[in-house]
Amino acid sequence: MTFLYARAIAAVAVVALAGAGAGRCLAPVWGRERSGLEQVVFTMLGGLGVLGTLLFVVGQFYFTRGLLAAVLVPAAALGIAPAKKFVARGWHFCRERAGAKGAAGVIALVLLITAVAGLAEVRGDWENDAVAYHLLGPRVWLRDAVIRPVPDNCHTAFPQAAEVLFAALLSIGGDRAPGVFAVLPLGLFLLAVAALARRAGLGGYGAWWCMALVVSMPAVYAGARTGFIDVWYASLVMAAVILLLDLRWPADFAALGLFCGLAMGTKYTGLLVAPALALTSAYLWKKSGHRNGREFLAHWMLAGGVACLVASPFYLRNWILLGSPIYPTPEALLRFFHPKYLPVAAIREFQEYMWHRGAGLGRGPLAYLALPFHLTYQTSRFHGAGGIGLAPLAFAPMLLLFGAREKSTKALALLAWVMTSLWFLQQESRFLIPVYGIAAVLAVLGWRAMLARTGRMAAAMALAVVAISLSYGCFMIASARSEELHRVVSPSYAERVRAQQIPYLASFQYLNETAAVRKVLILDRSVPPYYLERDYLKPIGQWDEQVLPGVTRAVDALPRAQELGVTHVLDVQSTIAPFQVPPNFPGLELVVDLPEQRVYRVL
Amino acid sequence: MRLSQKKTRAARACEERRPNPRQARKVAANAWLLLVLGGFLWLRIWQSESVTHLLQSFARHF
Numbered sequence: 001m002t003f004l005y006a007r008a009i010a011a012v013a014v015v016a017l018a019g020a021g022a023g024r025c026l027a028p029v030w031g032r033e034r035s036g037l038e039q040v041v042f043t044m045l046g047g048l049g050v051l052g053t054l055l056f057v058v059g060q061f062y063f064t065r066g067l068l069a070a071v072l073v074p075a076a077a078l079g080i081a082p083a084k085k086f087v088a089r090g091w092h093f094c095r096e097r098a099g100a101k102g103a104a105g106v107i108a109l110v111l112l113i114t115a116v117a118g119l120a121e122v123r124g125d126w127e128n129d130a131v132a133y134h135l136l137g138p139r140v141w142l143r144d145a146v147i148r149p150v151p152d153n154c155h156t157a158f159p160q161a162a163e164v165l166f167a168a169l170l171s172i173g174g175d176r177a178p179g180v181f182a183v184l185p186l187g188l189f190l191l192a193v194a195a196l197a198r199r200a201g202l203g204g205y206g207a208w209w210c211m212a213l214v215v216s217m218p219a220v221y222a223g224a225r226t227g228f229i230d231v232w233y234a235s236l237v238m239a240a241v242i243l244l245l246d247l248r249w250p251a252d253f254a255a256l257g258l259f260c261g262l263a264m265g266t267k268y269t270g271l272l273v274a275p276a277l278a279l280t281s282a283y284l285w286k287k288s289g290h291r292n293g294r295e296f297l298a299h300w301m302l303a304g305g306v307a308c309l310v311a312s313p314f315y316l317r318n319w320i321l322l323g324s325p326i327y328p329t330p331e332a333l334l335r336f337f338h339p340k341y342l343p344v345a346a347i348r349e350f351q352e353y354m355w356h357r358g359a360g361l362g363r364g365p366l367a368y369l370a371l372p373f374h375l376t377y378q379t380s381r382f383h384g385a386g387g388i389g390l391a392p393l394a395f396a397p398m399l400l401l402f403g404a405r406e407k408s409t410k411a412l413a414l415l416a417w418v419m420t421s422l423w424f425l426q427q428e429s430r431f432l433i434p435v436y437g438i439a440a441v442l443a444v445l446g447w448r449a450m451l452a453r454t455g456r457m458a459a460a461m462a463l464a465v466v467a468i469s470l471s472y473g474c475f476m477i478a479s480a481r482s483e484e485l486h487r488v489v490s491p492s493y494a495e496r497v498r499a500q501q502i503p504y505l506a507s508f509q510y511l512n513e514t515a516a517v518r519k520v521l522i523l524d525r526s527v528p529p530y531y532l533e534r535d536y537l538k539p540i541g542q543w544d545e546q547v548l549p550g551v552t553r554a555v556d557a558l559p560r561a562q563e564l565g566v567t568h569v570l571d572v573q574s575t576i577a578p579f580q581v582p583p584n585f586p587g588l589e590l591v592v593d594l595p596e597q598r599v600y601r602v603l
Numbered sequence: 604m605r606l607s608q609k610k611t612r613a614a615r616a617c618e619e620r621r622p623n624p625r626q627a628r629k630v631a632a633n634a635w636l637l638l639v640l641g642g643f644l645w646l647r648i649w650q651s652e653s654v655t656h657l658l659q660s661f662a663r664h665f
Contacts, residue, residue, distance in 0.1 A: 376639075377646045394639040401628050401635075454629050461636040468643060 001491055005119050008180045011173020015048070015165060016184055018072045020086065021079030022054075023047025030243070030255040036089040037195045038242060042255070043082060044188055045239050049262035050310075051075060052161035056265075057313050059147035059164065065171050072168060093194075093204070100205050103212035106470050107190065110215045111183055113481055118179030118226055120484035121494065123501035126528050126542055130227025133158075135178060136530045138167030143535065149322060151341045152529075152541030154350075157327040159314040161265040162229040179226040186224040189231050190215055192238035193437045197444065199245045200408050206444045209466070213440040216473030218386020218480070220437075223430040225481075229266060234433035236263040237273055241415065241438065244277055244284070245408050250302055257303035261310025268326065269431050272422050274307055280415040287407045328543070346544035354426065368424055375432075386476035389469030391447070392439035395462070398446035402453055409445055412438050504572055507597045508532055511568060516601075521566040523554040523580045537564060555580045561587070561602045569600040 023043030030042045055063075055071060094104070124131045137156035141147045147164070149157035156163075169177035193214050194207040202210065214220055223230025240259040243252055260277065263270030278300055285296050315325035324337035328350055339347070367374070376393040380386075396413075404410060416438045423432050447466075451459055487494035499505045508531040511517050522529060522538040529536050539548050539557040548564075551557050558581065561569065569588060571581045573596045581588065581600060592599035 373642070377642060390639055390643055394636055397635060398632060401631055450632055453625070454632050458629070458633050458636060461633065461640060464640060465636065468640070472647075 004174060004176055008119065008169075008173040008176035011169050011177040012181045012184065014072055014076050014172060015168055015181065016044070017077075017079035017083055018075035019044050019048035019051055019079065020082045021047065021075035021077065022051045024078055024082045026050060026258070029251060029258060031249075031251060035195070035198065037093060037191060037198060040086045040089060041188065041192045041195050041235075041239055041242070043086075045192070045235055046255075046258060046262070047075075047079075048165060049161055049236060049259075049265070052164045053262070053265055053310060053313060055164045055168065056147060056160060056317075059141065059167075060313075060317060062145065063141050063147050063167070064145045065142075068168050068171050072172070100208035100212075102470075103208040106212045106474060107208075107215050109474060110221070110477055111187060113478060113485070114186055114224065115180060115183045116488055117481040117484035118182050119176055120179060120226075120487045121498075122175060122179065122226055122530075123498070124528075125503045126526050128227075129155075130178075130225075131528045131530045132542060134163060134227040134229065135166060135170070136528070137163050138170050139530060141167050142171055143533075149318070149327070151547045152525075152538035152545050154328045154342055154541070154543050154545055157318055157322055159265045159267060159270070159311070161262060161314070162232050166227070182224055182226055182228075185229075185232040185235055186215070186221075189220075189224075189235040189238065189433075189437065192235050192242065193440060196238060196242050196245075196412075196437070197441045199242055200412060200441050200445060201406055202441070202444055202448070206448060209447075210440045210444045212470060213389060213391050213443060213466070214437055216470045216477070217388045217436055217440075218473055218476040219388050219429045220433050221473075221477050221480075222386070223433050228430075230430040230433050233263055233267045233270065234437060236266060237270070237434040238437050240273070240277060241412075241434070244281055244415075245411065247281060247284070247299070250299060253299040253303040254306050257306030258310055260303065261307035264307060264311035265314050267431075270311070273419070273434075274304065276415060276418040276422060278303075279418055280411050283414055284407060284411050287410075341541070341545045341547060343544070343546060346546075350543050357428065363424075368421075371420065371424070386473065386480070388436050388439065389473050390465045391443040391469045392436075394465045395443040395446035395450065396439060398450040399442060402446075402449040404445070404449070409442070412442060416442065502531055503528065504570070504597045505531075506594055507570055507572075507592055507599050510592050510599055511570065514568075516567060518567045519565050521557060521561055521564070521569045523569065524572045524574045524577055525554070526574045526576050527570065527572055537566060555582075558585065558588075566602055568602065571598045571600065572596055 020043060023046045026046045027039070027043060029046070030038075032039075034042070051071070055068070058067060058071070122130055122135060126132050133150075133153050133155035136153060137150055137160065140150050140156075147160075165181070166178045169181050173180075190211040193210050197207040197210040198204075220231065220234075222228070223234065236259050240256050240263065243256045243259065247253060247256065256277070260270065260274045263273055281300070282296065290296065318327045319325040319337075322340050324333065324339040326333065327339055328342055328347055329337050329339045331347060331351055334344065334347070372393050375388060376390060377387070399409060399413070404413070416435050419435050420432065423435070447462055450462065487497070502508070504527060511520055512533045517534050520532060520534055520536040522532075522536055525538065525540045525542055525544070527538075529538060537547065537557070539546070539551045539554045541547060546552060548557055557564065558569070568591075569581065571579050573579050579598065581598070587603050588600040589603055590598060591601045
């Protein structure tokens, strides 16, 4: 077990160093006159993002452990020098915490929980996104030695800059590495929030409290768990927001475009970020006394061009291989694109599911106006159980009350409002994480403004607000990960509950350990193939993808098993369907017969 | 003009029976914080299932 953990930690260190090395080459884009904190944030985020994009492009042709070593080892060697500098700067920043020891303690606690719980084995069924697709794609790519969307899960065709890094981690560090890696994006997100706070006029003290408020938001933490990419995506958006507040030279716009492009290459929601940033940038441009609209447009064309260039591999690949740059294709685009594997009915069903899932607390104007209250008190309905704490709702309005004069504060408020309005269309809490980061900065600005103009009673109540936010958030986070922590500290407990947490474990064990197994036919669409270490075929995918032409029911593939190279068939009785192999089906021999799971050998 | 003759904005407002904007903002800030904290106590603690359960078992016990 110790070796497993050490290997995972070493892999994360190598990938982090490689990110620093790749980022070092990009440093001229954002300039060397920026603060030490911003340098760390931009170098690490830009480096890891570009590394993921580069591996994705090369991986379309060849994706082996040898290739990963050939890219990561030189990049990591290049990263040693900047990493040393970052540690020194980090130490310097930590020393600025005078008086913010409570904030530092909260941050250390949550990062420690993330690191230790990340060592636990990834488990769960098809409802766990990490198992269903975030880690499924990387596993299949490594097995096939090429990056391709998995046809039976359309979500593996989402932009995959982050998942490529998961593949590198799985290859070098084993299946525990992506869990440990979760600390890095979370830490970088916190640093990005701190850099934004400094840019917005807060000192080191205020920046620490911003980080503490953000790290203790369970709704943020939900996007930082093993295999999730939402906090990584939010960090890229935050980097773009930091640049937005100080756009002076064309190179700054190019850097902004780089981070927008990386966000678009990480999540489709990144496509909506660039327009929101452009609108806020127009406000700042006007407030700065600029009158030359043509120059503004030229700068934004540069930013847009860089963003499209950086994100293009993900969208072009989908267009070439799957028939649509955005896959699953939105219904409105079906007139122009004809996606493979996904029937129109499946697309409609998927969109309906997303629409209902994003119902939140209603879609009317009243629900829109009540958003700040609902986000604070009713977040479980936004799939972000635990909420964002009381601080944003309590302190951000203080900026209105006591007058926010700085244009950076007004710009952040405008950006948060535009992004929240866009998000209102699809209310998945995790998609709003960048706004939660901005909200924490606005909250601490409001807190500071309030303390300067009110008395002891308000200060005491403000303290209560912060104490409740931090303690309630930490309690929710710790309780959400207590089971994984238990598994890490008690291997006997982990072994005892393994069969309950991994569906059809006995069948997977048989298929993984039997030498004669070459290709498995999975009949039930709810079976998560993440646990299977062999090649497989799933004729009907999780979202009703149809992998084989003309096969609309999984069982119809059975007569063609030999022709398809299938050696074994996995049939289960799940929550959505009974056993599918008919009794005494010719050409099959039952080799595993357990309650709810059967494995057949193809004769 | 001597210092004692100077009238603060607050004193002038008091004489003219006008609301003091600074004081009004202070009161509004306090009221807002009270509302947010009260909302938390009411919606997240008082109405939470665990507290209801705790109170019910307390009532049964006595």
